Amino acid sequence: MKKLNSTHKKTPAKIEVIIMAALECFNELGFNGTGMNDICARGGTSVGSVYHHFKSKDQLAARVYIEGIKNYQSGYIEELLKHNRPRDGIFAIVRYHINWVYSNRDWARFLFRMRHEDFMWAVEEEFAQLNKKFFDTVGTWFRKGIQAGEIRKMSPDMYPPVLMGPCQEFTRMLLEGKTFAKQETAASELAESAWRAVKAV
Amino acid sequence: MKKLNSTHKKTPAKIEVIIMAALECFNELGFNGTGMNDICARGGTSVGSVYHHFKSKDQLAARVYIEGIKNYQSGYIEELLKHNRPRDGIFAIVRYHINWVYSNRDWARFLFRMRHEDFMWAVEEEFAQLNKKFFDTVGTWFRKGIQAGEIRKMSPDMYPPVLMGPCQEFTRMLLEGKTFAKQETAASELAESAWRAVKAV
DNA sequence: CATATTTTAGAATTATATTCTAAAATATGG
DNA sequence: CCATATTTTAGAATATAATTCTAAAATATG
Numbered sequence: 001m002k003k004l005n006s007t008h009k010k011t012p013a014k015i016e017v018i019i020m021a022a023l024e025c026f027n028e029l030g031f032n033g034t035g036m037n038d039i040c041a042r043g044g045t046s047v048g049s050v051y052h053h054f055k056s057k058d059q060l061a062a063r064v065y066i067e068g069i070k071n072y073q074s075g076y077i078e079e080l081l082k083h084n085r086p087r088d089g090i091f092a093i094v095r096y097h098i099n100w101v102y103s104n105r106d107w108a109r110f111l112f113r114m115r116h117e118d119f120m121w122a123v124e125e126e127f128a129q130l131n132k133k134f135f136d137t138v139g140t141w142f143r144k145g146i147q148a149g150e151i152r153k154m155s156p157d158m159y160p161p162v163l164m165g166p167c168q169e170f171t172r173m174l175l176e177g178k179t180f181a182k183q184e185t186a187a188s189e190l191a192e193s194a195w196r197a198v199k200a201v
Numbered sequence: 202m203k204k205l206n207s208t209h210k211k212t213p214a215k216i217e218v219i220i221m222a223a224l225e226c227f228n229e230l231g232f233n234g235t236g237m238n239d240i241c242a243r244g245g246t247s248v249g250s251v252y253h254h255f256k257s258k259d260q261l262a263a264r265v266y267i268e269g270i271k272n273y274q275s276g277y278i279e280e281l282l283k284h285n286r287p288r289d290g291i292f293a294i295v296r297y298h299i300n301w302v303y304s305n306r307d308w309a310r311f312l313f314r315m316r317h318e319d320f321m322w323a324v325e326e327e328f329a330q331l332n333k334k335f336f337d338t339v340g341t342w343f344r345k346g347i348q349a350g351e352i353r354k355m356s357p358d359m360y361p362p363v364l365m366g367p368c369q370e371f372t373r374m375l376l377e378g379k380t381f382a383k384q385e386t387a388a389s390e391l392a393e394s395a396w397r398a399v400k401a402v
Numbered sequence: 403c404a405t406a407t408t409t410t411a412g413a414a415t416t417a418t419a420t421t422c423t424a425a426a427a428t429a430t431g432g
Numbered sequence: 433c434c435a436t437a438t439t440t441t442a443g444a445a446t447a448t449a450a451t452t453c454t455a456a457a458a459t460a461t462g
Binding site for chain 3: 006007008009010035036037047048051056057
């Protein structure tokens with residue numbers, strides 16, 4: 001009559017509820033402004049329950065972050081791999097980034113705001129792993145274009161900032177309410193800029 | 202025999218000591234990881250004293266931020282105004298940004314990490330003011346180049362991200378230990394990229 | 403020098419993240 | 433379906449750390 005490590009059927013759903021409640025609270029009240037109370041209230045659950053599923057407030061926030069970054073990265077890779085020519089790939093990922101932020105504002109806001117929070121140490125290892133895989137894939141894709149002479153040579157570390165820096169900054173402004181530029185305009189102008197910055201000619 | 206609002210001679214020095222102690226603690230231990238205790242210990246002062254000069258931990262952190270951003274922005278403007286040709290100005294500010302980060306790591310780390318912290322609401326107004334003045338000045342400078350046809354036309358909101366986004370991302374990587382690129386290499390490659398992205402031809 | 407004001411110090415208070423205990427719910431072998 | 437080991441929930445108790453408070457010390461100025 002012994003059982004081990006089984007898990008109740010509704011547990012994954014409950015965890016998801018807590019994560020979404022946490023995401024909303026953190027966005028509305030900030031990390032420090034959010035009490036475990038607030039999360040429990042919004043998720044319709046109890047302190048004990050939350051602590052049963054998550055080791056700490058930090059762990060919880062970190063899980064939220066991982067959830068978001070996974071979604072972003074997987075879509076990014078999927079989009080990139082649809083294309084072969086450097087120019088097409090660059091336009092695609094810039095567009096992807098901007099669209100993703102426009103249609104996942106809550107997640108995007110959380111990812112931007114929390115990128116450097118203390119609690120990220122709670123998932124340092126996992127986060128590094130995700131990033132490594134992500135940058136490896138992207139790097140491999142771009143190497144083709146560089147070797148084919150379609151993308152100009154720079155120190156390898158410069159490509160990510162040059163390509164994605166502008167959309168990062170633009171979407172940051174967007175989420176801070178500092179710009180109301182149209183999605184379409186932004187996407188095409190930033191993609192064009194990125195392409196000019198790296199194309200070989 | 203009545204006096205009002207006078208201030209002891211050593212007060213400004215003390216405030217500076219507290220600010221530097223706070224900067225170091227926050228960088229080493231994170232905002233939440235830092236106790237008022239830690240700051241007092243490092244600054245050789247007492248809780249009561251710190252609270253006499255700063256309304257709260259949030260206020261203190263926010264003052265540190267403002268101190269740092271003022272230094273960064275004033276140097277930036279000074280550098281930009283030394284130049285007249287768009288290309289020269291762009292090279293100068295990219296270089297300035299990178300050099301500033303290399304030679305003010307502590308401040309830079311703090312500014313990056315804390316940009317979206319809750320406590321920034323404590324100085325929202327002042328921060329907005331600084332940014333407005335900063336962007337106005339920069340905007341005015343660039344408008345010349347655009348009108349002279351040396352810089353291509355884009356939505357106005359795109360210039361800041363296109364010009365500074367790459368160095369922002371690069372220096373972020375630098376502070377996270379994700380790159381060891383040489384200061385000189387980074388500066389020239391990123392400046393060149395920025396110039397290609399916006400030049401008219 | 404006298405005294406109003408500012409500054410310092412540290413104890414007391416308050417707020418809130420975390421731990422703990424026990425009850426309720428659930429899964430599974432029989 | 434039953435018995436029971438395990439997981440999950442709940443909320444009270446505890447611990448930690450920010451903030452407030454009170455009084456003493458230091459300082460500026462008429």
